Amino acid sequence: xxxxxxxxxxxxxxxxxxxxxxxxxxxxxxxxxxxxxxxxxxxxxxxxxxxxxxxxxxxxxxxxxxxxxxxxxxxxxxxxxxxxxxxxxxxxxxxxxxxxxxxxxxxxxxxxxxxxxxxxxxxxxxxxxxxxxxxxxxxxxxxxxxxxxxxxxxxxxxxxxxxxxxxxxxxxxxxxxxxxxxxxxxxxxxxxxxxxxxxxxxxxxxxxxxxxxxxxxxxxxxxxxxxxxxxxxxxxxxxxxxxxxxxxxxxxxxxxxxxxxxxxxxxxxxxxxxxxxxxxxxxxxxxxxxxxxxx
Ligand SMILES: [Zn+2]
Ligand SMILES: [Zn+2]
Numbered sequence: 001x002x003x004x005x006x007x008x009x010x011x012x013x014x015x016x017x018x019x020x021x022x023x024x025x026x027x028x029x030x031x032x033x034x035x036x037x038x039x040x041x042x043x044x045x046x047x048x049x050x051x052x053x054x055x056x057x058x059x060x061x062x063x064x065x066x067x068x069x070x071x072x073x074x075x076x077x078x079x080x081x082x083x084x085x086x087x088x089x090x091x092x093x094x095x096x097x098x099x100x101x102x103x104x105x106x107x108x109x110x111x112x113x114x115x116x117x118x119x120x121x122x123x124x125x126x127x128x129x130x131x132x133x134x135x136x137x138x139x140x141x142x143x144x145x146x147x148x149x150x151x152x153x154x155x156x157x158x159x160x161x162x163x164x165x166x167x168x169x170x171x172x173x174x175x176x177x178x179x180x181x182x183x184x185x186x187x188x189x190x191x192x193x194x195x196x197x198x199x200x201x202x203x204x205x206x207x208x209x210x211x212x213x214x215x216x217x218x219x220x221x222x223x224x225x226x227x228x229x230x231x232x233x234x235x236x237x238x239x240x241x242x243x244x245x246x247x248x249x250x251x252x253x254x255x256x257x258x259x260x261x262x263x264x265x266x267x268x269x270x271x272x273x274x275x276x277x278x279x280x281x282x283x284x285x286x287x288x289x290x291x292x293x294x295x
Contacts, residue, residue: 005156006048013163017119020169024118031168037120039235043110044123046237054130055152062139062148071145080154083146084204087138087154091203094137096214099198105269106244107132113240115227117190122166126241158203162186172218181206184218191224229270230278230285247274 017037024031073079098108110126141151165186172184181202189200199216202209209215218224232243248265251273255261264272278286 005153006160009160009163013119013122016163020119020167023169031116031118032120033116035235036114036116037118039237039240040114040120040123042237043125043127043240046127046241047125047129050127050130054135057130058135059148059152062142062151065139065142066145066148069143069145073145073147075147075150079146080150083141083150083154084157086141086144086146087151087158088202088204089208090137090140091158092201092208092212094134095201095203096212097137098132098134099201100268101266102244102248102269102272103265104132106248107134109228109244109269110240112190112228113232113234115231117166117168117187117224117226119163119166121190122163124240128241128245161204166190177206179205179207185209187224188216188218190226192227192229193222193225195219195222196224197229230275230283233285247272250274 021032021037073082095108098104107126107128111121111124114121114124138151138155142148162181165181165183167183168187170183173180173182176182177184181200181204185200185202185206188196189202191197196216199214200206200209201214206215232240234240234243251264252261254273255264269275
């Protein structure tokens with residue numbers, strides 16, 4: 001079902017990407033590059049296949065948990081509204097965990113590794129999310145009493161909504177900024193400027209960031225610089241999918257003892273040995289990139 005919601009929206013997504021690319025082309029601004037967009041599309045297709053398999057494997061578990069549920073939430077309008085809000089709450093924690101735990105960041109880094117930000121960046125996902133344990137974050141919803149197929153659908157709707165916040169073509173949106181995740185909030189999330197890193201994890205509602213202390217407003221005086229701290233400079237979907245996993249396994253293998261190895265796998269990404277080595281070696285990928293001719 002989830003696949004059909006996102007596939008059904010695919011023509012809208014593609015049309016808007018075309019429109020946005022044309023908009024920037026007319027303004028002679030290189031927000032798009034063909035190779036970057038093609039690599040985003042390839043990553044989206046790889047992710048969709050993995051996601052379909054992951055749901056096929058885990059849906060039985062969701063129904064098992066649902067059988068042992070606390071309550072039964074009816075499929076009324078308010079039941080669905082509760083599910084949308086509840087799923088968005090767990091999305092916040094899914095997203096925060098995927099930035100702060102390296103085992104999860106190894107999947108999520110793919111979404112952040114483009115030095116551009118446009119609607120096609122929303123397509124940039126990793127096929128390794130099921131290994132990182134994304135599905136774990138929706139399991140409490142089944143335990144609370146939401147029907148598993150409804151959970152799958154609402155996860156897809158949340159992701160579908162987030163397509164629209166991946167753009168530099170839209171400024172601030174008035175009162176909507178105080179309640180919803182907006183393009184402005186999500187630009188901050190994709191920026192690697194020190195004050196913007198690990199902020200604005202919101203899916204649909206920005207209120208979670210405000211409640212849990214991770215909210216930062218976009219400041220025109222500090223323009224967003226997109227990408228990750230150690231830029232990857234690759235358009236190869238395989239490299240983009242697996243580079244952090246490779247480093248993670250290597251760092252864990254080199255660690256002195258199992259405690260240190262666990263720290264490399266499940267600690268914060270900035271304490272990874274490969275990251276600290278890059279800092280010590282003054283790796284140019286860590287430096288702030290000079291604005292390119294099309295920036
Ligand atoms: Zn993120
Ligand atoms: Zn994003």
